[in-house]
Amino acid sequence: THTHTHTHRFLFIALIKMGSSDTTVTTMTSSSPRSISPSSSSSLAPPLPSVVVSPCAACKILRRRCAEKCVLAPYFPPTDPLKFTTAHRVFGASNIIKFLQELPECQRCDAVSSMVYEANARLRDPVYGCAGAICHLQKQVSELQAQLAKAQAELVNMQCQQANLMALVCMEMSQDSSQQSSFDYFITSPQTNQSFLDDNNLGTSLWDPLWT
Structure with a gap:
């Protein structure tokens, strides 16, 4: 009986030791995530701030969500x-969306500019729209072309008058120069001087009897 009691006590102590060791292992395994959790949380990247994209003017006015590939x-x-x-x-x-979808992307910018221009013209002139503005511009072009033709005709007329005036001035200058050259030749010619002196002597001889 004493031997059985001693054996039961030994088994009880062994079970207690085994239970304490399991508890220690369980505690270590359960506490291990807590020990590595700071390092793991520090290794995670901070969340990026959300980028708020403003909707386009069309979607904002229409009060709808502006998609990523909004036309x-x-x-x-x-x-x-x-x-x-x-x-x-x-x-x-x-x-507008239908027009843009039917066109290639390289032509959409010009199409939008044309639509906006036509819309502004239509609001100013509901009857004719941009056609009225085009007619007004064509009328101005015709008037300016007429003024240009008139100015060109006046310019040609003035050029002709200037050419005639220059020809007349050149003619008068040539005549003056020819007369001056003739006069210079008359003065410098020795025959002219001799005949002039002879005429003077002849005149003196004619007047001599009167004085005597």
């Missing part, structure tokens, strides 16, 4: 809402 966004920036408002009043957003 209207490249041509109606949020800083110029009047541009889309004017085009939308005349053509409508659906028609």
Whole structure:
């Protein structure tokens, strides 16, 4: 009996030791994540700040979500809402989108500029639109062409008058120079001087009887 009691006590102590060792292992395994959690949290990158993209003027006016590949966004920036408002009043957003989708991207910018110009002209002149502005400009061009033709005719006339005046001046100058040369020849010619002296002597001989 004493031997059995001693054996049971030994087994009980062994079980207690085994239980304490399991508890220690369990505690270590359960506490290990806590010990590495600071290092793991420090290794994680901080979250990036969210980028807020402002919707284009078209989507903002239409009160709809501006998609990433919005057709209207490249041509109606949020800083110029009047541009889309004017085009939308005349053509409508659906028609504008349809026009742009039917065109290649290289022509869409010019198409938007044309639509905005036409919309502004249509608001100024609801009847004729840009056709009225074109007719007005053509009328101005015709008037300016007529004024230009008149000015060119006057210029040709003045050039002709100037040419005639220069020819007349040259003719008078040539005549004056010829007369001057003739006079100089008359003065410097020895025959002329001798005949002039002979005439003077002849005149003196004619007057001599009168004095005597």
